[in-house]
Amino acid sequence: MSACYPESVKDQIRQGATYYPSDPPDAWEALRSEVVSLRQSVIADLMLRWSASAPRETSVVTYRDDVRDLLAMNPEDRHRLMTHPAMLIWLRQAVAKSSSGMRAGGPGVDAVGGWLTDFASVRDRCVADGGPDGLTVAGSVRLKRHDVDPLVSMVSSPTYTFPTGSGSSAEEERMKACEAYPLEFFSGVADAALGRARAAWPALGDMFPRFVHTVVHVPDSEFRSASASRYTGLIFIAGDDRTLLEVEESLIHEFGHQVLYWVMETDPLFENTENGPDFTLPWSGSERDYYGFYHAFYIYTLLAQYYARVVRSRPETRAPAAKRLHEIGSGLELAIPMILSSGRFTPVGEVFTQNVCDSARAVVQSLD
Incomplete structure (x- = not known):
């Protein structure tokens, strides 16, 4: 693999990119730059389209001025804004409502006017969230419990429904679970886990806060960890893992989802859009549609690469890491032909999937 990739994500993929931490840093930095540029372009495109169709509407005029202010921001600040989960939720909602509003016979600007007007307040909340107050892990990653942006609360269900403060007995039980130990304690646990991850794989430590x-x-959740593309950039962690090694896996697992969400903003990779549990994951026995199966395959290939490094570098956890590595590797061996035979890939997706399969095969072969 080349030590230096071209700037285009699609060209990088043609040269073998997987966007795992094993790629050169210029690969994932280029991915970040390209996706941030795409997001900014969508914001500007919304402004131009509504300015053409409803130039005198108050919401459109306000939004046009706000976009001009955005584009005049310091590039570093603008870059941070374009990675905030709340801003991305606003953008997806605005695009969806604009599509409805501009459809022939649709409601016009009334469908999206409120969202355009809200842009400035969302921007200001996101900028304020980058201040010095509040807990962080890995240096700059925000750590929260229930104090998330209202837009995050709006789209988090069914993954997780935030407490409403209704005062019901069920709500009180949830809050007791959340008070089992302070958030500061979990901050120390997460930092310790991520520090161990960085020691085993320094490039992963560099990438984690970028994605x-x-x-x-969420100590009252019914899951170990979770992510979804509708709130890209944010991950849920229960923190009820039994060992630090398991906390590492939870954090790295969700980090991998974030990277793949970014890749799929540049290209959908495959055209399998059917819903329904069509595939049984060889790692857990859970059922997923092709999208979920593909994500799992990408993540478990990442985890296998991580555990291989832990086995080599950390004697005190070598035995459990080796056991987990063989469990994941056995599943990868079964999954590779399923991924390749079942996917209806885009041209870029076909190459990217082959790259990921090559990484998975390398792990499987190393276990022989």
Whole structure:
């Protein structure tokens, strides 16, 4: 693999990029730059389209001025803004409502006017969230529990429904679970886990805060960890893992989802859009549609690479890491032909999937 990739993500993929930490840093930095540019372009495109169709509407005029202010921001500040989960939620909602509003016979600017007007307040909340107050992990990743942006609360269900403060007995039980130990304690646990991850794989430590914006600790959840593309940049962690090694896996697992969300903003990779649990994951026995199966395959290939490094570098956890590595590797061996035979790939997706499969095969072969 080349030590230096071209700037275009699609060209990088043609040269073998997987966007795992094993790629050269210029690969994932180029991915970040390209996706941030795409997001800014969508914001500007919304402004131009509505300025053409409803130039005198108050919401459009306000939004046009706000976009001009955005484009005049310091590039570093603008870059941070374009990675905030709340801003991305606003953008996806605005695009969806604009599509409805501009459809023939649709409601016009009334469908999106409120969202355009809200842009400035969302921007200001995101900028304020980058201040010095509040807990962080890995140096700059925000750590929260229930104090998330209202837009995050709006789209988090069904993954997780935030407490409403209704005062019901069920709500009180949830809050007791959340008070089991302070958030500061979990901050120390997460920092310790990420520090161990960095020691085993320094490039992963560099990448983590570039793709994970916020970690939300949810001790009352029914899951170990979770992510979704509708709130890209934010991950949920229960923190009820039994060992630090398991906390490492949870954090790295969700980090991997974030990287793949970014890749899929540049290209959908495959055209399998059917819903329904069509595939049984060889690692857990859970059922997923092709999208979920593909994500799992990408993540478990990442985890296998991580555990191989832990086995080599950390004697005190070598035995459990080796056991987990063989469990994941056995699943990868079964998954490779399923991924390749079942996917209806885009041209870029076909190459990218082959690259990921090559990484998975290398792990499997190393276990022989």
